[in-house]
Amino acid sequence: MKKVLGRYGNDRGHWVGDGFPVRSLFSYDSVGKHVSPFLLLDYGGPHNFEPTTERRGVGQHPHRGFETVTIVYDGEVEHRDSTGQGGIIGPGDVQWMTAGGGILHEEFHSSAFAKSGGPFRMVQLWVNLPAKDKMTTPGYQGILNAEIPTVSLKDGAGTARIIAGDFDGSKGPARTFTPMNVWDVRLNRDAQTTLDLPQDHTSILVVLSGRITVNDTESAGAAEALLLSRDGEGVQIRADADTVLLVLTGEPIDEPIVGYGPFVMNSQDEIRQAITDFNAGRFGQIAATA
Secondary structure (H helix, E strand, O other): OOOEEEEEEOOOOEEEOOOEEEEEEEEHHHHHHHHOOEEEEEEEEEEEEOOOOOOOEEEEEEEEOEEEEEEEEEOOEEEEEOOOOEEEEOOOOEEEEEOOOOEEEEEEEOHHHHHHOEEEEEEEEEEEOOHHHOOOOOEEEEEOHHHOOEEEOHHHOEEEEEEEOEEOOEEOOOOOOOOEEEEEEEEOOOOEEEEEOOOOOEEEEEEEEOEEEEOOOEEEEOOEEEEEOOOOOEEEEEEOOOEEEEEEEEOOOOOOOEEEOOEEEOOHHHHHHHHHHHHOOOOOOOOOOO
16 A cells, blocks of 8 residues: 655645635645656635625746646636637536647636626636656647446445546547556545545545544545655545545656746756746747737
8 A cells, every 4th residue: 555655735725816815735846856757736616705896816927937726616617728728618528728838828717606606616727848748839738527428336436537637447538648547536434435536646635624643554635635645656545524635646758847936947047938928928928808
């Protein structure tokens, strides 16, 4: 079994724009290469928004050198970027954006959700790209709930939606640059299950709601993440309450990580070039709305 190396959480949130109250549960700044190929995870919400006619969210901003993965649990998020891609995602849907060589994008609540208000909850995960792919052509995958296979866990323990990677013969729809798994797992109270996690993969269990005990030794509650050892091929989980759990595993990228705000590259020179390119308008532009 994989061993628990550390528990991470954050009881101090911050706002991204005026639409996303988030807590950063882990990041490469604090945990370094131990979470590679993942860079950080922001947990947005849970939060209840009042109805409004204003646009809530964050305006256009750049990225280079990695991917952003947005998973919506409650509410709706609208995305537009400088490649001309975009869309609205609601509960169960996923946006997988490849910044690659450089992209501008914006994220707002959908106009319908802004007008109705209500509960809002989402996760945004940053996934690193290897050096050979950092300057790849930017891209966007809008993945709807109906496209994500759901697998029933043994003994009625719960279910797992396979966003990326493989689980019990089911393959997730997301296209990735390096091997990884992203599973949205729901566990029933008092259920016990063993998840097969790949040997040598970085493995992280992110509890969004509920509480779990791992290997009968370590527990974690809402808005906490458990980092597991790369050695070992599985983990035992007991749900101490009805639990929503995000399971992340990935093949580590053994390369330098140099980050500066929205840019994550391999050297300071590449960061300086990213800033130069952005200031020169080489990331394109987001088309004006009618």
